[in-house]
Amino acid sequence: MSTIAAERAPSRNRSWFAEPKHWAGQAGLWSFTAVLIAAHQGKVLTLAFPVLAIAVGIWLYFKSPARYVGFMWWVWFLSPEVRRLADWSKGAFTPTSLIQVAPLAVTMIAGFGLIRHYRVLAQRRGIPVLLMLFGLAYAYLVGIVSSGVMAATYDLANWVYPVLIGFHIMVNARDYPEYRDVLLSTFMWGMLVMGVYGVVQYFVMPQWDVLWMIGSDMGSQGEPVPYGVRVFSTMNSSGPFAFAMMGALVFVLAAPQKIRWFAGAAGFVSFALCLVRSTWGGWVIALAIQLAQSNNRVRMRILISGIVLVGLCVPLLTVGPVADRLGQRLQSIVNLKDDRSYDDRNKFYATFAQTAFTDVAGEGMGATGASTKLSSDSGELGKYGSFDSGVMNVPFVLGWPGTLLYLAGVVMLFGRTLRAAFKLRKDKFVGACLSLCLSTFAMLVFTNSLIGTGGLLMFTAIFSILSAAHWQKAQRLLAAARSRGGDL
Numbered sequence: 001m002s003t004i005a006a007e008r009a010p011s012r013n014r015s016w017f018a019e020p021k022h023w024a025g026q027a028g029l030w031s032f033t034a035v036l037i038a039a040h041q042g043k044v045l046t047l048a049f050p051v052l053a054i055a056v057g058i059w060l061y062f063k064s065p066a067r068y069v070g071f072m073w074w075v076w077f078l079s080p081e082v083r084r085l086a087d088w089s090k091g092a093f094t095p096t097s098l099i100q101v102a103p104l105a106v107t108m109i110a111g112f113g114l115i116r117h118y119r120v121l122a123q124r125r126g127i128p129v130l131l132m133l134f135g136l137a138y139a140y141l142v143g144i145v146s147s148g149v150m151a152a153t154y155d156l157a158n159w160v161y162p163v164l165i166g167f168h169i170m171v172n173a174r175d176y177p178e179y180r181d182v183l184l185s186t187f188m189w190g191m192l193v194m195g196v197y198g199v200v201q202y203f204v205m206p207q208w209d210v211l212w213m214i215g216s217d218m219g220s221q222g223e224p225v226p227y228g229v230r231v232f233s234t235m236n237s238s239g240p241f242a243f244a245m246m247g248a249l250v251f252v253l254a255a256p257q258k259i260r261w262f263a264g265a266a267g268f269v270s271f272a273l274c275l276v277r278s279t280w281g282g283w284v285i286a287l288a289i290q291l292a293q294s295n296n297r298v299r300m301r302i303l304i305s306g307i308v309l310v311g312l313c314v315p316l317l318t319v320g321p322v323a324d325r326l327g328q329r330l331q332s333i334v335n336l337k338d339d340r341s342y343d344d345r346n347k348f349y350a351t352f353a354q355t356a357f358t359d360v361a362g363e364g365m366g367a368t369g370a371s372t373k374l375s376s377d378s379g380e381l382g383k384y385g386s387f388d389s390g391v392m393n394v395p396f397v398l399g400w401p402g403t404l405l406y407l408a409g410v411v412m413l414f415g416r417t418l419r420a421a422f423k424l425r426k427d428k429f430v431g432a433c434l435s436l437c438l439s440t441f442a443m444l445v446f447t448n449s450l451i452g453t454g455g456l457l458m459f460t461a462i463f464s465i466l467s468a469a470h471w472q473k474a475q476r477l478l479a480a481a482r483s484r485g486g487d488l
């Protein structure tokens with residue numbers, strides 16, 4: 001029996017109804033949300049959803065820390081769609097909605113861990129986190145001066161919350177099997193929900209999504225018509241959605257859920273229809289890593305699984321306008337000379353590299369991305385609001401001092417992760433996490449995958465591997481202690 005199967009057996013016997021703290025709060029939140037949407041109470045929903053989501057998040061953080069992580073992912077998965085449905089029920093697009101605060105606020109609850117477990121930061125396992133926090137603190141101080149408190153604080157939150165979730169997983173390593181099961185369950189069911197809705201979105205294009213695309217002027221997402229949209233499903237845009245689907249598709253081979261193949265088929269179709277080439281490449285890298293680190297039996301299973309998945313999806317992806325759209329996107333990968341985005345990225349690297357790598361102090365938090373809206377009087381994206389390179393974004397924002405501290409922590413984490421994963425080669429979940437964190441890090445060439453959904457995936461994967469190693473060591477010590485006790 002594999003490591004996962006052996007440790008999952010006891011958890012299967014647990015009844016959710018025996019411990020309502022695991023599901024009651026979440027069920028209440030989503031049920032209340034559905035009722036308000038059905039009653040067309042968009043204004044009430046806009047005010048109530050973030051408050052209730054934060055309350056449920058705090059409750060789960062203290063009562064069921066593993067379920068808190070699963071709930072956090074669900075809030076990221078579904079909150080953008082809740083916001084769109086709230087606007088639709090009100091009959092008008094809202095440029096800034098309080099519902100947007102919910103995912104970030106729920107994730108930042110993990111910051112309590114720095115207070116509750118501050119001693120861990122002085123331990124060997126906590127040193128990388130401490131170095132990264134120092135690097136981010138430096139950039140935050142610079143950002144307050146250069147971009148203002150609001151922009152710098154918002155950007156800091158986007159940089160720090162993936163690290164906080166990773167720290168939360170690390171300090172609860174004793175419950176590794178529960179965290180593993182929650183993550184796999186969350187991503188399989190999340191892929192099913194978002195994958196199916198993504199297919200519906202592409203072929204039908206619901207009116208609430210149309211309202212949001214027109215109101216937000218999201219031209220990069222295609223046209224708000226059937227067959228014309230780049231699928232973003234229930235999430236904020238095709239980029240975060242692609243990261244979520246990439247992670248879920250990597251976890252398929254480690255998941256025990258019976259719905260994983262149907263979920264995988266729906267997720268794969270939606271993943272293809274989002275047309276995000278960087279995550280397509282990231283997924284291919286992840287699969288290659290999984291094949292390289294697996295034995296022949298597992299490799300054969302991966303190949304057979306891939307054939308089955310392709311067989312399920314081919315009928316939908318190779319006919320009519322779907323095939324034409326995908327064909328054009330795939331052709332742009334082969335024929336780079338006619339690829340405008342590839343040409344723009346090359347020009348950006350050529351013209352901006354010197355600026356990014358020679359800015360010793362750095363521009364600080366709030367200099368790039370969506371946070372630039374908060375430092376602009378017009379509320380529009382600033383000069384560096386659209387930044388296509390994580391490789392240059394890191395030194396440009398953090399400066400040399402912040403970059404050295406932050407990357408020192410990241411390098412230490414990767415070194416420990418590789419050693420731990422090598423020792424746990426039989427754990428399929430660890431193998432999936434290793435391929436996921438390495439492929440996500442490789443995507444820095446295209447986007448800053450250290451923050452946002454990409455950062456959440458990467459640090460969740462890294463700290464899950466480290467937690468697995470810590471838990472396995474604790475189990476061996478416990479078994480040895482019992483053995484000595486039995487000999488007395």
